Each structure stands twice: as C-alpha cells, then as structure tokens.
Amino acid sequence: MTKQRTHILYNPVSFAGGVIAAASLLVFLLLFFLQLVGRVENPYYGLFLFIIVPAFLLFGLVLVPVGAYVEIRRRRRYGIVGPSFPIVDLNDPRHRRYLLLGIVAVIAFLLLSAVGSYEAYHYTDSVQFCGRLCHEVMKPEDTLYRQSPHARVRCVDCHVGAGANWYVRSKLSGMYQVYATLANVYPRPIPTPIENLRPAQETCEQCHWPEQFYGAQQKLFHHFLPDERNTEWQINMLIKTGGGSPITGLTTGIHWHMNIANRVEYLATDPKRQEISWVRFTNRATGETRVFVDQTNPVTPEQAETLRVRVMDCMDCHNRPTHIYRSPSQIVNLALATGKLDRSLPFLKQVATEALAQEYGTTQGALDTIALRLREFYGQQFPDLVRGAALDSTIARLQQLYQLNFFPEMRSRWDRYPDNIGHLNFKGCYRCHDGKHVDAEGRTITNQCTACHTIVWQGVPDSLELSHSPEGLEFRHPVDIGESWKEMLCSDCHTGALP
Ligand code: HEC
Ligand code: HEC
Ligand code: HEC
Ligand code: HEC
Ligand code: HEC
Ligand code: HEC
Known part of the structure; x- marks a missing residue:
C-alpha cells in the first residue's frame, strides 16, 4: 500500500476547471468594467457578459469538485491511502490565513453572483x-x-x-x-393575436388607470384623393372616449366597455378574432344580461365545443398600441399632410400608394421597384414637369417610409395585422357594431354614426362644411358612391391600399 501526500485537487480535471473559472472571471470583470465606463449598445454584449461568460465560470467551478471526486475514486481503486479531505489546523497561522482567504473568496463570489444574476435578470428583460x-x-x-x-x-x-x-x-x-x-x-409573419397574452389588468392597467374618465378627443384626419391634384379632404371629429367608472364620471362613450360598470364577453369564430358571432353584456350593478347573436355567422355545434369565451379588455380594441403598421394610403396621407412628400407632384397619392402596396419578396427588391415605378410613371406622363432632384428626393422619402412599415423578409405588413380601433380598413368596432348582432328582443348593438363620434368639419380645405350643432354633420363620402357607405362596411371597399 502506497501513501500519497499530494492534494486531491492536484488532478487534470480540477486544474482545467480552475483555469476556465479564473479566465472567465477575468473576462467577466474586464467586460463588466468596460460596460460601466462606456455605453455598450450591442445586444450580443449583454448575452455574452451576463449569460455565456457566467456559464463558463460556473462550469469551471463545478469541474473542480468533480475532478476531486474522480481523483478520490481513482486513488481508492489503486489502493492509495491518505487523507481524502484537507485537514485544517487553526493553530497553524498559515492555515488561518488560507481559511480567511477562502472565506473572503466565497463572500466575494456570492456577492458577484448576486449582482450577476440581478443583471442577467434585467438583461433578459431588456428591450x-x-x-x-x-x-x-x-x-x-x-x-x-x-x-x-x-x-x-x-x-x-x-x-x-x-x-x-x-x-x-x-x-x-x-x-x-x-x-x-x-x-x-x-412562422412568417409572426401570428397575431398572441394566444396566451397576460390579461390587460396585469399589464396595461399597471400604468393606465381604467377608472380614468377621458371625455372626448378631437382628431383631425387628413386624406388625399387619388386624382391629378391630390385633392385634400379633411375630417375633423370629436371621438367620445368617455369612461367606464360610475365614480369618476359618466359611464358613457367608448370606454363604457371597460369591465367596471359593465362586462362584455364574446366568441370569435376565426383565429384573428375578426368574426364575432356571439356577444354577452352584463350590467354589473343590476346583474342584467343581454346576448347578441350574428345570425349570418352562427356558431356551429363543433365550434361551440372548442371556442373559448373571451372577456373583452383593452387589447380587444387597442391591439396595436405599439406595433402600429400603417397602410400605404395612411403613410402617403400623412407624408403629404406634413410636407414630407410634395403634394404638387401630379397623381403622387395614387402612384405612391400603389408602389407601396405591391407585394415584394425582399426589401432591396422593393426599394428598386419603387424607384423604377416612379421613374417610369413620371418619365412617361410628365417628362418635363417632374425630373431630377424633385423626383430623386420623392423616391428616397418613399423608400425610407417603406422600410419603416414593411418587412418583406418576415412577410409583415399592415394587411396581416388587423387594427381594431375604428372601422375604415378593418372591421374594428364593426365586428360587433355592424347592425347585424341582434338580441332576443330584436335590438341591435348600436351602429349609429354619432354613438362613437361627431363630425365637426369635413371637406376640401377651402370649402369646408362646418357643424353648428352638437350632433355634428352627417358624413359625406369624399367621392360619390351613393348610399353604399350606409349599406356596406367601410372595410368592404377600403383595404388600406386603393380600392
Ligand atoms: C404597450 C405595450 C407593448 C409593448 C411595450 C410591446 N408590445 Fe408587443 N404587443 C403588444 C400587443 C397589445 C400585441 C398584440 C397582442 C394581441 O393582439 O394579442 C403585441 C404583439 C407582439 C408580437 C406578436 C406579433 C404582433 O405584432 O401581433 C410580438 C412578436 C411582439 N409584440 C414583440 C414585442 C417586442 C420585441 C417588444 C419590445 C421591443 C414589444 N413587443 C413591446 C403590446 C406591446
Ligand atoms: C409602463 C407603462 C405603460 C404600460 C405598461 C402601457 N402604457 Fe400605454 N401609455 C403609457 C404612456 C406613458 C403613454 C403616453 C405616451 C405619450 O403620450 O407620449 C401611453 C399612451 C397610451 C395610449 C394613447 C396613445 C396615443 O396615441 O396617444 C394608449 C391607447 C395606450 N397607452 C394603451 C395601452 C395599452 C393597450 C397597453 C397594454 C397593452 C398599455 N398602454 C401599456 C404608458 C404605458
Ligand atoms: C371598445 C374598445 C376599447 C376598449 C375596450 C378600450 N379602449 Fe381605450 N380607446 C378606444 C378608442 C376608440 C379611443 C379613442 C382614441 C382613438 O380613436 O385612437 C381610446 C382611447 C384611449 C386612450 C387615449 C385617450 C386620450 O384621450 O388620449 C387611452 C390611454 C386608452 N384608450 C387606454 C385604454 C385602456 C388602458 C383600456 C383597458 C382598460 C382601454 N383603453 C380599453 C377604444 C377602447
Ligand atoms: C365584442 C363586441 C364589441 C366590440 C368589438 C365593440 N363593442 Fe361597443 N358595445 C358592445 C355592446 C354589447 C354594447 C352595448 C349594446 C348596446 O347598448 O347597444 C356596446 C356599446 C357601445 C357604446 C355605447 C355606450 C353607451 O354609452 O351606452 C359605444 C360608444 C361603443 N360601444 C363604442 C365602441 C367602439 C368605438 C368600438 C371599437 C373601438 C367598440 N365599441 C367595439 C360590444 C362591442
Ligand atoms: C362603434 C363606434 C363607431 C360607429 C358606430 C361608427 N364609428 Fe366611425 N370611427 C369610430 C372610431 C373609434 C374611429 C376612430 C379611429 C381612429 O382613431 O383612427 C372612427 C373613425 C371614423 C372616420 C375617420 C376615419 C379616417 O381614418 O379618416 C370616419 C370618416 C368615420 N369614422 C365615419 C363613420 C360613419 C360614416 C359611421 C356611420 C355609418 C361611423 N363612423 C360609425 C367608431 C365608430
Ligand atoms: C362602395 C365602396 C366604398 C364604401 C362602402 C366606402 N368607400 Fe370610402 N372610398 C371609396 C372610393 C372608391 C374612394 C376613392 C378612392 C380612394 O381614395 O381610396 C374612397 C375614398 C374615401 C376616403 C378618402 C380617401 C383616402 O384614401 O384617404 C375616405 C376618408 C373614405 N372613403 C371614407 C369612407 C368611410 C368612413 C366609409 C364607411 C362609412 C367608406 N369610405 C365606405 C369607396 C368606398
């Protein structure tokens, strides 16, 4: 039987572990210091600093005892005896120093990992x-x-x-x-809505107090018609946002649905929740309920088995509070209104909207085709009028606007992501307020134009039609389509591109 005096930590595995840990610690400290002094913006930096390097550090530290364990078993197998564990003798000043050093190292490590995991937590929550x-x-x-x-x-x-x-x-x-x-x-595009999004009470309502009474909001909508002069058409409306709490104001207006005085539940028959077939509203004070059914889109017995009733919350209307895809028509309207695009270029509304709305495979392909389309159109139709710098800057502006709203590589654009506020390009409010949802007594969910907003003025800027009464004006459709705007949904014709 032989005796071995060398320490069980003197083995290749523990040694490698020690080296990995020490190197990672050094790298970590260096990177951490760099992050403290400079503002590092690269997103991979955080991944490296707070996830990958600490993972190596931990791996190294784990290797040390693993190596020792393997070493102990090796020695047992070869019959080598000796103390398996280190002997600490507190009467020996050298041992006391080592022990103190060890304790300091452990505390430092714990502190560092506390800070590290806090930072890692923050990093994995960062934008x-x-x-x-x-x-x-x-x-x-x-x-x-x-x-x-x-x-x-x-x-x-x-x-x-x-x-x-x-x-x-x-x-x-x-x-x-x-x-x-x-x-x-x-999947491309990323599907919407998100299946199991956390309820708005626990997210939006942490910042937005649902009891808030908003009153009404005046909004000016700028439109430009697809004609030679890009004729401007303004609609100025008072939108009756209101509130849902009987304590802070009247429970009227649009925010009436806020689940405070009332509760609204619904069943949608499609995954995007655009086809709503059943709606139940409960008055919380009286317990009275009313059920509205869309007879043109009844729930089949199979659907009744699988569909889940959803309680309406903020996200059922504000489903695009931050990922707001603008439609080609909206993009061009806004750019013309703010002077970002030159409204004196003939037919610009039409040409620009069509160029943006075309479906492209890649961003580069889109930018090239947009330039080509404009050059061709103005080169052929208005060769003397639109040339040189004016055309170049218009093209550059459109390309820039394209990149802010269209993502062909992900196949993401406005028509894949319905916006539920309003009713122009998507059904929006008309998912329920289309006059087809009827209750047992034959009453429909209101589709009166003035239930949600009143028109303050409308028309071409030099000859605006102004309202002189609280009911506002009757809507006048910018181009003559007869009475169809009363009989059809706006979104039957309006898709965000040109009809
Ligand atoms: C103001 C709140 C808010 C913020 C901030 C926010 N989102 Fe969203 N996000 C939403 C809502 C609401 C939806 C749509 C949910 C629905 O309809 O189910 C959504 C949807 C998504 C979707 C699904 C695709 C889609 O557009 O519907 C992805 C992916 C997403 N968000 C990622 C992000 C990322 C990444 C960030 C940070 C850069 C972010 N979100 C910030 C509210 C937010
Ligand atoms: C961390 C706080 C916070 C959260 C969470 C939050 N918001 Fe907001 N929201 C704000 C602030 C601040 C503003 C005002 C921004 C401004 O006017 O510059 C705002 C503005 C809005 C507006 C008005 C936008 C406009 O066009 O003026 C709407 C609508 C809105 N939030 C809805 C939501 C919805 C829906 C959610 C949940 C998906 C949500 N918010 C989550 C802070 C928050
Ligand atoms: C029935 C649909 C609907 C529901 C549900 C709803 N909103 Fe609104 N909200 C609207 C409409 C419509 C507006 C008017 C603004 C507009 O047209 O863009 C609005 C306006 C707002 C504004 C801006 C008000 C202003 O005057 O600046 C905020 C903030 C807001 N909502 C937050 C919320 C929050 C938070 C919830 C959930 C507790 C919620 N909304 C639920 C439809 C809704
Ligand atoms: C899921 C179905 C549903 C959707 C979507 C919906 N509503 Fe409603 N809304 C109702 C029901 C149900 C009532 C109550 C029926 C009634 O009294 O006619 C109502 C009532 C209203 C009222 C009348 C409140 C009052 O003072 O009596 C307004 C205003 C309103 N909704 C605006 C909107 C707007 C704006 C949108 C779109 C942003 C919208 N709603 C989307 C179901 C819906
Ligand atoms: C259930 C509520 C509701 C009803 C009913 C309703 N609207 Fe609206 N409408 C809205 C909301 C909300 C918006 C605001 C959208 C926004 O902020 O972008 C809007 C926007 C509009 C706009 C401006 C659109 C734009 O982008 O320029 C017009 C025009 C309009 N409505 C006309 C009508 C007419 C005409 C009727 C009747 C046939 C009607 N609305 C019925 C809720 C309603
Ligand atoms: C029968 C089809 C049809 C219906 C229904 C319809 N529109 Fe239009 N609308 C048109 C056409 C065509 C134009 C002219 C081309 C254009 O500008 O898009 C137009 C133009 C407009 C414009 C200005 C143009 C722009 O793109 O900026 C507005 C605003 C508008 N309509 C609002 C409405 C509203 C609100 C409703 C529903 C109450 C409605 N329309 C229903 C066909 C229709």
Whole structure:
C-alpha cells in the first residue's frame, strides 16, 4: 500500500476547471468594467457578459469538485491511502490565513453572483434582449415599437408584467423561441393575436388607470384623393372616449366597455378574432344580461365545443398600441399632410400608394421597384414637369417610409395585422357594431354614426362644411358612391391600399 501526500485537487480535471473559472472571471470583470465606463449598445454584449461568460465560470467551478471526486475514486481503486479531505489546523497561522482567504473568496463570489444574476435578470428583460437580439425575427415589432407612443415602455411591461410566475413562463416559452429561431422554423409573419397574452389588468392597467374618465378627443384626419391634384379632404371629429367608472364620471362613450360598470364577453369564430358571432353584456350593478347573436355567422355545434369565451379588455380594441403598421394610403396621407412628400407632384397619392402596396419578396427588391415605378410613371406622363432632384428626393422619402412599415423578409405588413380601433380598413368596432348582432328582443348593438363620434368639419380645405350643432354633420363620402357607405362596411371597399 502506497501513501500519497499530494492534494486531491492536484488532478487534470480540477486544474482545467480552475483555469476556465479564473479566465472567465477575468473576462467577466474586464467586460463588466468596460460596460460601466462606456455605453455598450450591442445586444450580443449583454448575452455574452451576463449569460455565456457566467456559464463558463460556473462550469469551471463545478469541474473542480468533480475532478476531486474522480481523483478520490481513482486513488481508492489503486489502493492509495491518505487523507481524502484537507485537514485544517487553526493553530497553524498559515492555515488561518488560507481559511480567511477562502472565506473572503466565497463572500466575494456570492456577492458577484448576486449582482450577476440581478443583471442577467434585467438583461433578459431588456428591450435589447427582446427586440434586437434576434434582429431578423423581431425587426418588424421592434421597428414599429420605436416609432410608437410606447417607445419608452419596455417590451416586458406589456408582454410579461410583474411576478415570478409570468417571468418563468415567458422564459420557458422563450426557450422554444430560441430553438425556433436557430432551427429557422419560426412562422412568417409572426401570428397575431398572441394566444396566451397576460390579461390587460396585469399589464396595461399597471400604468393606465381604467377608472380614468377621458371625455372626448378631437382628431383631425387628413386624406388625399387619388386624382391629378391630390385633392385634400379633411375630417375633423370629436371621438367620445368617455369612461367606464360610475365614480369618476359618466359611464358613457367608448370606454363604457371597460369591465367596471359593465362586462362584455364574446366568441370569435376565426383565429384573428375578426368574426364575432356571439356577444354577452352584463350590467354589473343590476346583474342584467343581454346576448347578441350574428345570425349570418352562427356558431356551429363543433365550434361551440372548442371556442373559448373571451372577456373583452383593452387589447380587444387597442391591439396595436405599439406595433402600429400603417397602410400605404395612411403613410402617403400623412407624408403629404406634413410636407414630407410634395403634394404638387401630379397623381403622387395614387402612384405612391400603389408602389407601396405591391407585394415584394425582399426589401432591396422593393426599394428598386419603387424607384423604377416612379421613374417610369413620371418619365412617361410628365417628362418635363417632374425630373431630377424633385423626383430623386420623392423616391428616397418613399423608400425610407417603406422600410419603416414593411418587412418583406418576415412577410409583415399592415394587411396581416388587423387594427381594431375604428372601422375604415378593418372591421374594428364593426365586428360587433355592424347592425347585424341582434338580441332576443330584436335590438341591435348600436351602429349609429354619432354613438362613437361627431363630425365637426369635413371637406376640401377651402370649402369646408362646418357643424353648428352638437350632433355634428352627417358624413359625406369624399367621392360619390351613393348610399353604399350606409349599406356596406367601410372595410368592404377600403383595404388600406386603393380600392
Ligand atoms: C404597450 C405595450 C407593448 C409593448 C411595450 C410591446 N408590445 Fe408587443 N404587443 C403588444 C400587443 C397589445 C400585441 C398584440 C397582442 C394581441 O393582439 O394579442 C403585441 C404583439 C407582439 C408580437 C406578436 C406579433 C404582433 O405584432 O401581433 C410580438 C412578436 C411582439 N409584440 C414583440 C414585442 C417586442 C420585441 C417588444 C419590445 C421591443 C414589444 N413587443 C413591446 C403590446 C406591446
Ligand atoms: C409602463 C407603462 C405603460 C404600460 C405598461 C402601457 N402604457 Fe400605454 N401609455 C403609457 C404612456 C406613458 C403613454 C403616453 C405616451 C405619450 O403620450 O407620449 C401611453 C399612451 C397610451 C395610449 C394613447 C396613445 C396615443 O396615441 O396617444 C394608449 C391607447 C395606450 N397607452 C394603451 C395601452 C395599452 C393597450 C397597453 C397594454 C397593452 C398599455 N398602454 C401599456 C404608458 C404605458
Ligand atoms: C371598445 C374598445 C376599447 C376598449 C375596450 C378600450 N379602449 Fe381605450 N380607446 C378606444 C378608442 C376608440 C379611443 C379613442 C382614441 C382613438 O380613436 O385612437 C381610446 C382611447 C384611449 C386612450 C387615449 C385617450 C386620450 O384621450 O388620449 C387611452 C390611454 C386608452 N384608450 C387606454 C385604454 C385602456 C388602458 C383600456 C383597458 C382598460 C382601454 N383603453 C380599453 C377604444 C377602447
Ligand atoms: C365584442 C363586441 C364589441 C366590440 C368589438 C365593440 N363593442 Fe361597443 N358595445 C358592445 C355592446 C354589447 C354594447 C352595448 C349594446 C348596446 O347598448 O347597444 C356596446 C356599446 C357601445 C357604446 C355605447 C355606450 C353607451 O354609452 O351606452 C359605444 C360608444 C361603443 N360601444 C363604442 C365602441 C367602439 C368605438 C368600438 C371599437 C373601438 C367598440 N365599441 C367595439 C360590444 C362591442
Ligand atoms: C362603434 C363606434 C363607431 C360607429 C358606430 C361608427 N364609428 Fe366611425 N370611427 C369610430 C372610431 C373609434 C374611429 C376612430 C379611429 C381612429 O382613431 O383612427 C372612427 C373613425 C371614423 C372616420 C375617420 C376615419 C379616417 O381614418 O379618416 C370616419 C370618416 C368615420 N369614422 C365615419 C363613420 C360613419 C360614416 C359611421 C356611420 C355609418 C361611423 N363612423 C360609425 C367608431 C365608430
Ligand atoms: C362602395 C365602396 C366604398 C364604401 C362602402 C366606402 N368607400 Fe370610402 N372610398 C371609396 C372610393 C372608391 C374612394 C376613392 C378612392 C380612394 O381614395 O381610396 C374612397 C375614398 C374615401 C376616403 C378618402 C380617401 C383616402 O384614401 O384617404 C375616405 C376618408 C373614405 N372613403 C371614407 C369612407 C368611410 C368612413 C366609409 C364607411 C362609412 C367608406 N369610405 C365606405 C369607396 C368606398
């Protein structure tokens, strides 16, 4: 039987572990210091600093005892005896120093991992992590988010909210998403709505107090007609937002549906929740309920088995509070109204809208074709009028607007993501307020134009028609289509591009 004096930690595995841990610690400290002094913006930096390097550090640290364990077993097998565990003799000043050093190292490590995991937690909740790490996949959502009223709200404040439960759930589903991205099996476009989004009470309502009474909001809508002069058409409306709480104001107007005094539930027969076939409203004070059914789209018995009743919340109307895809017509209207596009170019509304609305395969292809279409049109129709710098800057502007709203690589554009506010390009409010949803007594959910807004003025700017009464004006359709705007849904003709 031989005796071995060397320490069990003197083995190749523990040694490798020690080296890996020490190197990772050094790298971590260096990167952490760099992050403290400079503002590092690269999203991969955080991934490296807070996830990959600490993983190596932990791996190294785990290797050390693993090596020792293997070493102990090796010695046993060869019959080598000796103390398996280190002997600490507190009377020996050298041992005391080592022990002290060890304790300091453990405390430092615990502190560091506390700070590290706190930072890692923050990093995995940051806009950089959610929006920019998989920049190809999340580019549409991230780009639109950055131009929206919520650009300073973190992704997780709407998508995850507070609490460990949802944090863990989101990270678990995140693991699948990482896999889907790496394996390139993610859907294009990303489907909407999100199946299991956290209820608005726990996200939106952490910042927005649902009892708030808003009164009415005056909004000016600029339109330009697809004619030679790009004729401007304005609609100025008072939108009756109102409130849902009997304590802070009248429970009237649009925010009447806020689930405070009333509760609205519905069944949709399609995955995008655009075809609503059954609606129930409950008056919370009296308990009275009314059920409205769309007889033209009844729920089949099979659907009744699988469909889930949804309680209407903020997201059923505000489903695009931050990822706001603008339609080609809206983009061009806005750019013409603000002077970003020159309204003196003949037919610009029409040509630009058509160029944007065409379906393209790649961004580069889109930019090239947009330029080509405009050059061709003006070259043939107005060769003397529109040339040189005026045409170049118009093309550049349109290309820029395209990139802010269209993402052909992800097949994401306005017509894939219905916007439920209003009713011009999508059914929106008309999913229920279309006059087809009838209750047992034959009453419909209101479709009076003045239930939701009144028109203050409308028309061409030099000859506006002004309202002189609280009921506002009767709507006048900008081009003559007879009475069809009363009989059809606006979205039957309006799709966001030209009809
Ligand atoms: C103001 C709240 C809010 C913020 C901030 C926010 N989102 Fe969203 N997001 C939503 C809502 C609401 C939906 C649509 C949900 C629905 O209809 O079910 C959505 C949908 C999505 C979708 C599904 C595709 C779609 O457009 O419907 C993705 C992906 C997404 N968000 C990613 C992000 C990322 C990444 C960020 C941060 C850069 C972010 N979100 C920030 C509210 C938000
Ligand atoms: C972290 C706080 C926060 C959260 C969470 C949040 N919002 Fe907001 N929201 C704001 C702020 C701040 C503004 C005002 C922005 C401004 O006017 O510059 C705002 C503005 C709005 C507006 C008015 C936008 C406009 O066009 O003026 C709507 C509508 C809205 N939020 C809906 C939502 C919905 C729906 C959700 C949940 C999906 C949500 N918000 C979640 C902070 C938040
Ligand atoms: C029935 C649909 C509907 C529901 C449900 C709804 N809203 Fe609204 N909300 C609207 C409409 C319509 C407007 C008017 C603004 C517009 O047309 O863009 C509005 C306006 C707002 C505004 C801007 C008000 C202003 O005057 O600046 C905020 C903020 C807002 N809603 C938050 C919420 C929150 C938070 C919830 C959930 C508790 C909610 N809304 C539920 C339809 C709805
Ligand atoms: C899921 C179905 C549903 C959707 C979607 C919906 N509503 Fe309603 N809304 C109702 C029901 C049900 C009532 C109550 C029926 C009634 O009294 O006629 C109602 C009532 C109203 C009222 C009258 C409130 C009052 O003062 O009595 C207004 C205003 C209104 N909705 C606006 C809107 C707007 C604006 C939108 C779109 C942003 C919208 N609704 C979307 C179901 C819906
Ligand atoms: C259930 C509520 C509701 C009813 C009923 C309703 N609207 Fe609206 N409408 C809205 C809301 C909400 C918006 C605001 C959309 C926005 O903020 O972008 C809107 C916007 C509009 C706009 C401006 C659209 C734009 O982008 O320029 C016009 C015009 C309009 N409505 C006309 C009508 C007419 C005409 C009727 C009757 C046939 C009607 N509305 C019935 C809720 C309603
Ligand atoms: C029968 C088809 C049809 C119906 C229904 C219809 N429109 Fe139109 N609308 C048109 C046509 C065609 C034009 C002219 C081309 C254009 O500008 O898109 C137009 C133009 C417009 C414009 C200005 C143009 C723009 O694109 O900026 C507005 C605003 C408008 N309609 C509002 C409405 C509203 C609100 C409703 C529903 C109450 C409605 N329309 C219903 C066919 C229709």
